[in-house]
Amino acid sequence: MKVLLAFDSYKGSLASWEAGSVAAQAIRSVVPDADCEIVPMADGGEGTVEAVVRATSGKYETIRISGPLGEEADARVGLICDKEGQLTAVLEVAGICGLTMVGESGPNPLAASSSGVGEAIVHLLDKGLRRFVIGLGGSATNDGGMGMLAALGAEFRDADGVRLAGSGGDLLRIDSVRLDRLDERLAECRFTIATDVSNPLCGRQGATMVYGRQKGVTDELEIALDEAMNRYAQMVERALTENQHHTLQQLTGAFPAARKEVSSNLQNRLGAGAAGGLGFALMAIGGVAVSGADWIIETSQLADRAAQADWVITGEGRSDHQTLYGKLPLKVAEAAKRAGTGCILISGSLGDGIEQLAPYFHGCFSIVQEPSELKHCMELAEPLLERTVREVFRLIHFLNR
Numbered sequence: 001m002k003v004l005l006a007f008d009s010y011k012g013s014l015a016s017w018e019a020g021s022v023a024a025q026a027i028r029s030v031v032p033d034a035d036c037e038i039v040p041m042a043d044g045g046e047g048t049v050e051a052v053v054r055a056t057s058g059k060y061e062t063i064r065i066s067g068p069l070g071e072e073a074d075a076r077v078g079l080i081c082d083k084e085g086q087l088t089a090v091l092e093v094a095g096i097c098g099l100t101m102v103g104e105s106g107p108n109p110l111a112a113s114s115s116g117v118g119e120a121i122v123h124l125l126d127k128g129l130r131r132f133v134i135g136l137g138g139s140a141t142n143d144g145g146m147g148m149l150a151a152l153g154a155e156f157r158d159a160d161g162v163r164l165a166g167s168g169g170d171l172l173r174i175d176s177v178r179l180d181r182l183d184e185r186l187a188e189c190r191f192t193i194a195t196d197v198s199n200p201l202c203g204r205q206g207a208t209m210v211y212g213r214q215k216g217v218t219d220e221l222e223i224a225l226d227e228a229m230n231r232y233a234q235m236v237e238r239a240l241t242e243n244q245h246h247t248l249q250q251l252t253g254a255f256p257a258a259r260k261e262v263s264s265n266l267q268n269r270l271g272a273g274a275a276g277g278l279g280f281a282l283m284a285i286g287g288v289a290v291s292g293a294d295w296i297i298e299t300s301q302l303a304d305r306a307a308q309a310d311w312v313i314t315g316e317g318r319s320d321h322q323t324l325y326g327k328l329p330l331k332v333a334e335a336a337k338r339a340g341t342g343c344i345l346i347s348g349s350l351g352d353g354i355e356q357l358a359p360y361f362h363g364c365f366s367i368v369q370e371p372s373e374l375k376h377c378m379e380l381a382e383p384l385l386e387r388t389v390r391e392v393f394r395l396i397h398f399l400n401r
Contacts, residue, residue, distance in 0.1 A: 201277050
């Protein structure tokens with residue numbers, strides 16, 4: 001029996017690889033000769049670099065950068081060969097300016113900056129890299145990508161001509177934008193933006209209004225920051241269309257297919273509001289947004305691997321009707337279906353609308369089997385997952401006899 005284990009992470013409990021390892025151990029306790037292949041999954045958020053490096057036999061590089069609040073931090077970057085055989089750097093914002101990095105002081109939307117992303121890109125440019133995939137989940141920033149652009153050479157100044165380094169608070173002060181000093185090597189680059197967030201930059205569905213609260217944005221700041229983000233975006237878009245050193249064509253000259261993504265009204269594109277507006281800034285330098293889950297599934301060749309398996313097992317922290325809206329386990333199930341392989345969902349818990357998942361999964365299971373507090377369940381995620389997988393495969397093994 002061959003089983004493909006393609007879990008999303010159980011947030012706060014088990015990483016994708018850990019969940020797969022626990023499941024593999026449980027399966028082998030029932031079927032000792034089972035061939036269990038672990039393919040870690042992610043959607044552009046935390047765990048993206050590890051998932052891709054493991055799936056493609058890539059390698060890691062650690063880069064010293066500025067963290068979300070300006071502190072020195074180490075960011076782990078993945079180096080892989082893309083489907084065209086080109087060396088590609090994979091970065092995840094969660095490990096550069098992520099919420100988990102802010103420490104006991106908590107999130108600070110005025111101080112937090114995406115500058116570390118720009119610093120990482122410059123470091124990789126110096127090493128000769130020209131292809132980048134950037135996962136945008138889990139950021140602590142709400143700066144519209146201003147910090148990243150500043151680290152790449154863009155100039156932002158306030159009304160007194162003081163140069164701004166780029167942070168959420170600097171959005172409130174910005175008076176002018178110059179993009180003509182952006183790193184010239186960006187013209188040679190391809191940026192793939194891996195995100196499953198479709199929000200625009202501003203407005204009721206924008207970065208500040210939808211995601212600002214988790215990053216510390218208060219009621220008093222919300223409207224002011226959203227309006228400042230809008231002004232900033234208009235200035236960036238105006239600078240892009242002016243005849244400066246980096247015209248639209250120069251920014252995407254090496255990859256004409258991406259050129260259509262660089263235009264006016266970038267702030268309303270799907271995904272512009274991802275990672276506190278970092279999606280917008282990456283689009284401004286030619287980045288193209290793709291589904292993070294779809295990209296990882298394609299990069300890991302999940303459908304091909306599933307075709308060689310008897311079963312595909314996936315799961316996440318909680319599954320409910322929202323799983324239908326393109327969440328990673330559904331994408332895995334669709335890949336398994338294309339391959340003609342059965343798929344089973346084993347998640348931390350199951351919620352309302354789970355019956356709607358029946359057409360995609362041969363069975364949906366929760367690892368929680370009695371009333372328990374969330375904290376307790378998270379602490380016991382490993383043995384609970386092991387027990388559930390073991391019981392599922394006891395049944396499968398019996399039916400296969």
